Amino acid sequence: MIEIAAGQQRDDCVALLCAEVFGSAAGLTPLVRFAAITSELLPNHAARMVALAVDGALKSVALLVLEEQGRAAELTLLATPKTLRGQGYATALVERITASTALRVSVTEPTLEAFFSSAGFSRWLDAPAGENARVGLNAQHPAQRVEELDEVIAVDDARIVRTFKHDPATFERFKQQFVDGLARAERYFSVVH
Numbered sequence: 001m002i003e004i005a006a007g008q009q010r011d012d013c014v015a016l017l018c019a020e021v022f023g024s025a026a027g028l029t030p031l032v033r034f035a036a037i038t039s040e041l042l043p044n045h046a047a048r049m050v051a052l053a054v055d056g057a058l059k060s061v062a063l064l065v066l067e068e069q070g071r072a073a074e075l076t077l078l079a080t081p082k083t084l085r086g087q088g089y090a091t092a093l094v095e096r097i098t099a100s101t102a103l104r105v106s107v108t109e110p111t112l113e114a115f116f117s118s119a120g121f122s123r124w125l126d127a128p129a130g131e132n133a134r135v136g137l138n139a140q141h142p143a144q145r146v147e148e149l150d151e152v153i154a155v156d157d158a159r160i161v162r163t164f165k166h167d168p169a170t171f172e173r174f175k176q177q178f179v180d181g182l183a184r185a186e187r188y189f190s191v192v193h
Helices: 008-022 029-041 089-100 110-118 157-166 168-189
Strands: 047-054 057-066 073-079 103-107 121-126 134-138
Touching (some): 008 073, 029 157, 029 168, 047 089, 057 168, 073 089, 089 110, 103 121, 110 121, 110 134
Parallel strands (some): 073 103
Antiparallel strands (some): 057 073, 103 134, 121 134
């Protein structure tokens, strides 16, 4: 497991992560999340990009976002490129993260709960009232009850959308960075760069 340092590779991997997780049918969501992560969360050290690397090539990537008190992080996004899926890379990455970091994850599907349980999330709590989710905690996470969970650092997506609407140049800049990053990201997942 490696942390992807600030720079072009990290931003390209964020583009891939957002595209893989949210998909092309999600409207502006992948672009808004890309803008939030690359312009606010990562530069302010509120998040980290980590990856499973084998023989110099990335295999799976994840975004960890800190809780407000900094005692733990949430595994917010996880993706393995389509060509590498089914080989256990995401599981190996999650197992390595859960072994070394106080971590939580929120899921809405039983299949995801089963996946994350097999990769190191040993305790499950029902999310606060009104949320249709379960929160998985690994052994290092200090919370025992849902009421003890700190808020995860967040970015106001609606504010980013408003910025895009009122500042077309900013929208175009992020859109181009996202598209270019997505095109470049594939090279980090092959041995030859």
